[in-house]
Amino acid sequence: MTYLTKKINIGGVTIGGGASVKIQSMCTTKTCDTERTVNQIAALEEAGCEIIRVSVLDEEDARAVKIIKDKIKIPLVADIHFSSRLAVLAIENGADKVRINPGNIGGENEIKLVADCIRTHKIAVRVGANTGSVEKDFLNKYGKNEISLVESALKSVSVLEKHGVNDIVISVKASSVPLTVKAYRLLASKTDYPLHLGVTEAGTEQMAVVKSSAALGALLLDGIGDTIRVSITDDPVKEVLAARRLLRAVGLDENFVNVISCPTCGRCMWNSMELAKKVTTFVEGIKKKLKIAVMGCVVNGPGEAKDCDLGIAGAQDYCVIFRNGEIVRKVSASGAEEEFFKEIKALINDR
Numbered sequence: 001m002t003y004l005t006k007k008i009n010i011g012g013v014t015i016g017g018g019a020s021v022k023i024q025s026m027c028t029t030k031t032c033d034t035e036r037t038v039n040q041i042a043a044l045e046e047a048g049c050e051i052i053r054v055s056v057l058d059e060e061d062a063r064a065v066k067i068i069k070d071k072i073k074i075p076l077v078a079d080i081h082f083s084s085r086l087a088v089l090a091i092e093n094g095a096d097k098v099r100i101n102p103g104n105i106g107g108e109n110e111i112k113l114v115a116d117c118i119r120t121h122k123i124a125v126r127v128g129a130n131t132g133s134v135e136k137d138f139l140n141k142y143g144k145n146e147i148s149l150v151e152s153a154l155k156s157v158s159v160l161e162k163h164g165v166n167d168i169v170i171s172v173k174a175s176s177v178p179l180t181v182k183a184y185r186l187l188a189s190k191t192d193y194p195l196h197l198g199v200t201e202a203g204t205e206q207m208a209v210v211k212s213s214a215a216l217g218a219l220l221l222d223g224i225g226d227t228i229r230v231s232i233t234d235d236p237v238k239e240v241l242a243a244r245r246l247l248r249a250v251g252l253d254e255n256f257v258n259v260i261s262c263p264t265c266g267r268c269m270w271n272s273m274e275l276a277k278k279v280t281t282f283v284e285g286i287k288k289k290l291k292i293a294v295m296g297c298v299v300n301g302p303g304e305a306k307d308c309d310l311g312i313a314g315a316q317d318y319c320v321i322f323r324n325g326e327i328v329r330k331v332s333a334s335g336a337e338e339e340f341f342k343e344i345k346a347l348i349n350d351r
Contacts, residue, residue, distance in 0.1 A: 003223050005194045008124050008167050010051060011075030011096030015169070015226045016194035021252055023243040024196070024229045025236045026053040026079070031068070032060035038071045040236070045074050047240040051227060053077040053099060062089035069094040077126070084110035088117045097124045097169075102159040103135060115163035127156040128171035130200045131179070146182035149174065150190065157193065168193050169227070173200035180215040184224055194226035201231070208232040209242050213249070220250045257283035257348075260305065261294040268296035270314035270333050278337070279344065288351050292344065302327060310347050312340045 007017025015022055025044050029036045031054045041052050056062050056078045069076055077097040078090035084106045087098055091114075098118065102111050118125050129135075129152040131144060138148040138155075149172045157168055170193050172183040180199050188195060199215050202208035212230040219225050230242040247253040261276035276294040283292065293311030295301030298320055301313025306325030313320055319336035320327045321343055331339045 003188045003192075005192050005226055008169065008194055010077075010124055013050060013075050015051075019226070021220065021225055021247060022050040022227045023048055023240055023247070024051040024053065024077075024227050025049045025239045025243075026229070027055070028236055029054075030061070031055055031057075032064040034064050034067045034071075037064070037068055041068070041072045041074070043237055044240055045072070047237045048244045049074060049240045051075050051077060051097075053079050056080045056086050056090045059086065059089065062086050063093055065090050065095050066093040069096075081105070084114050087114045091117045091121050091123060095123065097126065099126045101133065102127065102156045103133075111159060112163050115160055115165045118160075118165050118167075122167075124167040124169060125160060125165060126169040126171060126196055127153065127160065128173070128196070129153040129156070130171075130173040131175060132200075146172075146179060146186050149179070149183040150187045153187065154190065157191070169196050170194070171196040171198060173198050175199065175201040175211075177211050177215045181218050184219050185222065188222075188224045195224060196227045196229070197225040198229040198231055202233075204233045205238055208234075212242065213246055216246060217250055220247070220252060254289050255287045257286050257288060257290045257292060259283060259292050259294065260308065262296045262301070262304070264296040267299055268314070269316035270296075270319065270336070272296045272314060275312070275337055275340070279340075282341070282344070283348075286348060288348060290347065290351060292347075310343055312336065 005016040008015050027037055027040050029040050031037055044052060052074055065078055075096040077099055078095035079099040080087045081101060082104050087100055105111055129149050134148045134152045138151045142148040153170050153172050160168060172187050174180045197216050197219055199212050202211045216228055228243050230239045232239050248256055259280045264272055272294055279294055291308045293305035293308040295305055295313040298313045298315050302322045302325050305311040311322050317333055319331050319333055321329050
């Protein structure tokens, strides 16, 4: 089942309404340090980031939005809390979208001020809740669960709707994988606004990738989600690469070279593991729909990889190179890597 959400424009990039799932990340630099921030965004864009968020902690950060916007190509989201004035200033300086929490932006007059500015500049806004920001009334009524998360997020939505804002993106993040999945499934059943997916406080790289893949993968396979962030306590480029791989794994990005390789076993008599790593690195940035196999043994390799455009499998003294399961030539084990890379380059150039 696919949940068709409302189509929203973020600085020329479409989310929702059946558009592709967009990859998002957030800068770790101080926003007013525009040189470092622009350089980081350039690296993120090169890795595949499609929407970038920056923190706005003070007036210098808000004014820096304009300088940064003039030097980058992807949409910029300003993340603001506790200040309607900074939200307005960031919007006036060109933010394509803002991330706010109506509950901490100020009273009714401050919320209206920000809402009016959002409408005037025709930009989108993201609101939502995570397990650290659920409103006390909902916590007391429902406890810390998917219901309180969703109801808290929808209250923020209703506050903005009251002031005429309708280009809204919602998130309901938790550090728990099961709670994140339950919350987004519940939210998707209650709204047609685009949803931004993420697991909050997911941790350092290895565990963060596992948690995000489990939660976001389940949701994306359900047809839920319009933008994603794989939150990692590390260089944000790693977030983008992980998100890109996740979209490929769930079938939402087919324009890449898919490298498959077996885990190897006692039948493997050559260093297929090392070759698999080298091939994967070599094709990482190539945007062509191809499938390449690096298989451990000639017993099962060609047959198991019959649907691959190109593959290699080995024995103790030799390897076989095959296309679509059919062996095309036999090479020495010592020269296998060089010969296989020749085949890979020829295949890529042909396509």
